[in-house]
Amino acid sequence: MMRNLIAFTLMLLMVIGVNAENGHQLWLRFDRLEAESPVFSGINADKSKFAVKEFQQIWKEKTGKLLPVVSGQIDNQLIVGTRKDKNILSLGIDKELVRQGKEGYVIKTISKQNKTFTVVASADEKGLLYGVYHLLRILQTGEFNKALNISEKPSYSVRVLNHWDNLDGTIERGYAGRSIFWRYSEEHPTITDKDISLWREYARANASIGINGSVLNNVNASPKMLSEEYLLKVKAIASELRPYNIKVYLSINFSSPTNLGGLKTSDPLNPEVKMWWAKKVNEIYKLIPDFGGFLVKANSEGLPGPQDFGRTHADGANMLADALKPHGGIVMWRAFVYDAGKDDRAKLAYKEFMPLDGQFRDNVIIQVKNGPIDFQPREPFSPLFGAMKKTPLMPEVQITQEYLGFSNHLVFLSTMWEEFLESDTYCNGKGSTVAKTTDGTIFKQKLTAIAGVANIGLDANWCGHQFAQANWYAFGRLAWNNSLTSAKIADEWIKQTFSSDAKFVEPVKSMMLESREATVNYMMPLGLHHLFAYGHHYGPEPWCDVAGARQDWMPKYYHNASVKGIGFDRSTTGSNAVLQYFSPLKEDFNDANTCPDKYILWFHFLPWDFKMKSGRILWDELCYTYDKGVQQTREFQKNWDKAERFVDPERFTQVQNRLRIQAHDAVWWKDACLLYFQQFSKRPIPYDIERPVYKLDDLMKIKLDLTHHN
Ligand code: BDP
DSSP states (O other): OHHHHHHHHHHHHHHHHHHSOOSTTTTOOOTTHHHHGGGOSEEEEOTTSHHHHHHHHHHHHHHSSOOOBOOSOOTTEEEEEETTSHHHHTTSOHHHHHHTTTTOEEEEEEEETTEEEEEEEESSHHHHHHHHHHHHHHHHHTOOOSOOEEEEOOSOSEEEEEOOBOTTSOBTTOOSSSOSSOOOOTTOSOOOHHHHHHHHHHHHHHHHHTOOEEEOSOSSOOGGGGSHHHHHHHHHHHHHHGGGTOEEEEEEOTTHHHHTTOOSOOOTTOHHHHHHHHHHHHHHHHHOTTOOEEEEOOSSTTOOOGGGGTOOHHHHHHHHHHHHGGGTOEEEEEOOOOOSSSSOGGGHHHHHHGGGTTOSOTTEEEEEESSSSSSOSSOOOOTTTTTOOSSOEEEEEEOSOTTTTTTTSOOOTHHHHHHHHTOBOOBTBTTOBHHHHHSSTTTOOSOOEEEEEOOOOSSTTSSSSGGGHHHHHHHHHHHHOTTOOHHHHHHHHHHHHTOOOHHHHHHHHHHHHHHHHHHHHHHSOTTOOOOBOTTTSSSBOTTOOOTTSOGGGSHHHHHOOBTTBBSOOOSTTTTOGGGGSOTTHHHHHHSTTTSOGGGHHHHOOBOTTOBOTTSSBHHHHHHHHHHHHHHHHHHHHHHHHHTGGGSOHHHHHHHHHHHHHHHHHHHHHHHHHHHHHHHHHOOOOOTTSOOOSSOHHHHHHOOOOHHHHO
16 A cells, blocks of 8 residues: 555656656747637648748647648638748739848738738748748737738848857856767767757757857867767757758867877968868768858967967968868857957957958958957957958857856846947947947948857756746847847747736846846946956956966956056056047047946046046945845845746746845855955945945855856
């Protein structure tokens, strides 16, 4: 009896366990389709098309049956097809479809003889897939109606995730488990059915938001990546991603000819080296005919590159570009370099790349991080945007939260990327936003692209934090349409992922929209940057001083706090970094009285009693801003607790627990930074804000156990 009871309980637990909500479905729930299904009387489409199959499969999964296929003209019919299909030809929208390009589409309501049709049409099958997902999205978010007139095409032609996955399955700066592509295995490369279904789910999720490329391995690339053994696995991954219009790309190690090929040199101008790459590229294309190309981190943070042989970045990039060109491949060459002599780190990429403007082949694009330093919670945009006029640049943003609380903190990064994309470079007069300098609007470049460093791992919910999924989602949506607002993106994501109930959507949306600013407030407000612990970039260590380490990896290099004040002088009295920006930005940034508060300590070293725009002195402003960040995280907790009745218990509790960690960490940040800086400011923390709850000495002893935070 007892044994039976135990067995029964175990079984019950297993069943509950299997059905428990773990977030794995992402935003692809489509649970409103059932309610909406009477919307269509049937589908008029060529069943053999992948987009149509995908639509029907989702429809069946959610409503229990396929949408009936019809051919005559029936009211409320859904018509899906490309311009070559009969059902579309008769509609007279051909010109419009051609205008949208291969990846674009239209969704329209057409009325004829008292009958209404919803049409999803495109020039090419690629666009059709995106059109179908758009339709599913608006059905799910309640935006579907009988008067649709949507035409869409992507802002960038290459919209790529950069996975920093190592071949042993670990992920550099990954906080959601191990790699979905690689793992250590004695009998490498083994591919299981589970891998394949996960890759398909991954591909569907990406395609549903418009991502069309995946770089499968870390920018700190192992030469082994290009060995036959691993290329065969890349081939297998590529074949699962291909139907979803996703190309694979690889990060390469510049010294592969030596380290993998056994050549004596990897000098890009050496004929044998060129030959080695050409052969390697041929081998890749034999396996993967639609291979996308290479991502290259060279002469950066100790990695090999063309400069090791007295050559330039252009020499290196062009050599690879020549090998890829006959196959249609591209080179994404990173500008994340800061080794060129002793100067302000924020200036170095510009100094190294500007002289090379115009020297790159037309299948090379330079990948530039959003800010001039390194994915900090807030940076001004990199001055390379707008400045390199003869070379296409692609923005690189970091979806994984290396510097924003890992997968413990709820930080909706869309507002950061929106701020960046909307930043005016003034390169071509007012309105020359970063978005417009990179998407072909201003410079008319043929090749346009954008990259996001992925936050995806083997965790059941893919991203560690349920709300980190929103960052994957937002990256895809902004890559597709770089003028979308974060409010719109958050709205869509919440409705698809959780609930459409306005009582849930509105407060959760405002929490998301505020979350990045809150994080800046409790971590490093007013333009402060890189106050992170040396080893892990999670917690604060403004005091950090590792003997013998690079100065530009030390927080002190950036904050310069002393009794005289705090900040980095990048004005004309300091490093002159302001001069890398166009007028009137350089003048605005150069004067502490006109420099926006959010960048003030980025560009200026200021005395503690500097009078801020608010009328407060700098020290007080700093204290109030840190405190504000803490209060904001407390509000997030309250907000979420109130939302309990709208959310399944599993996801509710997980988010609740992490908000608790975030609120705790915010106090840690505030106390650590204020108590440390107070030693120099020698002023009281304003008496109307919370007193520190920690002692500086204790905080300085913290050595983080990272496994806890992963
Ligand atoms: C830094 C990361 C490091 C990366 C590097 C990069 O700390 O792990 O390798 O960026 O982008 O932010 O290459």
